[in-house]
Amino acid sequence: MRAVRRVAGTLLAASAVLITSACSGTANPDKDADAGTSYKLTKQTPAAAGDIDSFTWSIYGEPSSLDYVYAYDYPPNQILANVCESLLRWNPDLTTSPNLASSFTNPTPTTWVYKIRPGVRFHDGTVLTAKDVVASLRRHMDPAVGSAWENTFRNVKSIDMTGPLEVTVKLTKPDAVFNQEMATSSGTIESAATLAKAGKDYGSPKGGVNCTGPFSFGSWASGQSLTLKKFDGYWNTELKPKAGQVKFVFLSDATTRVNAFQSGEVDGGWMVPADAYDQLGSSTAGKLYYGVNSTVAEEIVSNLKGPLGDTEVRKALLMAIDRKGIVKAGAGGVGEVADSLVTDNMWDQAPPADRKAIIEDVPHYPYDPAKAKEIAEKAGVKGERIVIATSPLDSQTTIVAQAVEQAAKAIGLDPKIETLSPEKYSTLFTDAAARKGVDLFLTFWYTSITDPLDVYGSLETGMFTNYGGWSNKEFDQAVEDAAGTYDPAARAGASAKAQKIALRELPWLPLYTQPTSVFLGNRITGVQPSVAHLYYPWAAEIGAKK
Structure with missing residues (x-):
């Protein structure tokens, strides 16, 4: 989902992408009774009685x-989370805390210093040192490796060992997201010796991992x-x-x-x-449990040269999609209509006084097929063809595709559903050629950090994950302003500005969230x-x- 990064947001990577976790930051399960059945979020299941x-x-x-x-x-x-560890840790309550880095400091706006936890051993018994941290992080910057997380390191100038248990990262400019990403796979640490020895077998059934x-x-x-x-x-x-x-x-x-x-x-x-x-x-x-999520199901507009290149047509399509109906029929009534591309809990770092306004002060697109049709007719797109890509992953995916098709017909477009194998669907997120001829495709986009920039940064001009090639200079500047400041209020304000622009122009259409x-x-x-x-x-x- 991020720059090359999240082919996970990919339709659950083509396998379950549509079951995909992407965001269920459903913080208010009873917020809209019309959307379906109510449900309860569980923070902790009963503690284990023993081994x-x-x-x-x-x-x-x-x-x-x-x-x-x-x-x-x-x-x-979900496998590696139990095997490998990162410098920081993303906790179940979506806070971040020290992990393999026992502490970290930000002595200058372009410097991050990590103190490595002493006495930690890899699975082969060797001791963790700063050398392992440097080798692990630098791999993301090697073009020959082709890391899916390379975007995290786009502002990194150098990564060096500045002590036996200290690593210093120098940036080319302030980047408030970088340190947060050290709780994701971007910050995962592997033994330098293992990486060198395993070579291309690393991470395979033959080579395994040693974390x-x-x-x-x-x-x-x-x-x-x-x-x-x-x-x-x-x-x-x-x-x-x-x-x-x-x-x-x-x-x-x-x-x-x-x-x-x-x-x-x-x-x-x-x-x-x-x-x-x-x-x-x-x-x-x-027993079935529901928990906090950070995922939003959304339709990505991948062709801005067709009828959906008109912002008004995108608005009309969203207004014609029965999103409450999708939640009820496709998500089992467990979820709620999304008004944003991120879940409400992504704003938890914003000053409390600003949080409610940021969440509520966004454009809203209520279900209104009649008005949507009027908007589309003014745009002059009646009878124009759009292709909606989908994959037979589960009933939820099918229901979403059918609902979007129905909405497109309702506003006068000529929609066609194109069903792809899970493997081919996944390539929509990695290969621009695969998206040729496709106007819309579904993702369940989850964030890996508690920050709205995890999504909005993916829509900057030229980003790998900006699948439709959408571009807005004002949006780009807002994202850069947010990423370039460490002040919570200033960051929240700039991020909120980016959000309003994205929701005004709708390069992606927010559908719903579920836990x-x-x-x-x-x-x-x-x-x-x-x-x-x-x-x-x-x-x-x-x-x-x-």
Whole structure:
């Protein structure tokens, strides 16, 4: 989702992209009763009563690699979160705290100094040093590597060891997002010796990984499963694993996953299919939980040379989409219509006095097909063809595509749904040639930090993730102003300005948000339901149920 970065935001990377987590910062589940059933967010499931030998976890797709520089989607991230660690940690409550960096300072606007935690060991027993940090971070800047997180480092001038346990990063200009990104895969630390030795095998079933997390890489049976083992030498006593082993099984079919939950074949899984919420919500095999999210389902306008190149037509289309109906039919009534491209909780760092106004002071596009048709008719686009790309990932994806098609017809356009395989759908996020002839495609865009710039920065002119090539100089300046200041009030103001411009011009059409979902079978408990499971060692907290 970010510059090359998030092919995860990709339709859940083509495999579940549409189940994709992208944002469910649903902070007000009862906000709109007409949107569907009410639901409750859970911060913490009951604490584990004790240790457990092992548990099995379902995952919708097999990672293509466990190399952290390519970990830009749900499958690799939810595994690596328990194996590898970053300099900082994104917590389940979406705050950020020190991790492998015991502390950090910002002595000048263009300097970040990280003190590396002493006594931390990699899974092979070697000790973490500043040399490992430098080698790990520099990989993102190597064009030959092709990191999915390269945009994080666009303002980095140098990364150097300035002491046995100290690393200094010099920037070309102030960048308030850089340090926050050290809690994501951008800040993941691997052994320098392992990187050199493994070479191209690093992160593969053959090469594995050698990090510092609570679990170590065990085995990887391609096409079937991946197993992690408890790391007895883990440094963080508060997150010592309660399970001796975690086995991830790759179950791409949504029905198969649900059946595996019901039968007890697997003990749990993230991103429960929305059409199974009712079924699993009343299951005797376990319990379904909802947690905080940072994802928004949105239609990306990928062709600004066609009828959707007219801002008024984009507004008309959004006004004609029955978004409440999508939440009810596609998301099982669990979620709410989105008025923004980011969830409300992304503004938590803004001064409290400004937060409410920022969230509410945005353009609104209420459902009004008749008015939408009038707007489109004035634009003179009647009968013009648009292509809506989709993929048969789950019922939710199909319902969204059909709702958008219906809205396009309602305003006089001639829509065509083009169904792509998950693999081809994924290339829409990575290859401009694949987007040729496509006017709209769906993403569930999640943020990896608690900052609206995680999304709005992706829409700057020339950014890899600016899939439609939208450009607005005023917007670009607002984003740069926000990223270039460390003052919370000034940053919030500039970010809010960027948000208003984006929502006025709608390069992406916000649809809805829904919470993170997780199912826990009767054997296990302890997890904190949150989108932070993509970077936080959630599996370490799971243990035996009373």
